[in-house]
Amino acid sequence: MASFNRVILMGNMTRDPELRTTETGMAITKFGMAMSRSFKSQNGESREEATFVDVDSFGRQAEVIAKFFSKGKPILVEGRLRLDQWESPNGERRSRLMVVLENFQFVGSRSEEATQEAAPSETRASPSFSPPPAAREKLGGDREARPVPTQDLDDDIPF
16 A cells, blocks of 8 residues: 655744653654634635644754744744554543654744844744754754745746
8 A cells, every 4th residue: 555644834833842852862852833824714704724733853853943943933844744642541542643853944034033033923934944054053064055946936837
């Protein structure tokens, strides 16, 4: 049976990342993300719907996320879905669908971070990949950041 389990999400962190270390020294960071979408209801009203997702990251990526991200910061996450199932203390079967992070990207730029700090209620996202200089050093300063094309892609759409 063929299967494919891949998700790509871009949103804002709903809480500060929680960094923990296992007995073997493996870093684990847990954080929440919120993604929203705007749409018109059947009666023509503009509505907004938010989706909340828990994310687990491991290893070096977990350490970088814990160091450079905080509540409200935008992030792009690529990973896979995992279903956790357990029994609650009162005997009920519980389950939760979450994302296991396999890759992530910084979203936005340094100038946007300064703007967000000045007006924290306003969150902006940009399709460009531009980690802060300290992150580039931690991730291997000799590697260059690979920017996402920022050209107008509407010309490539055939409709």
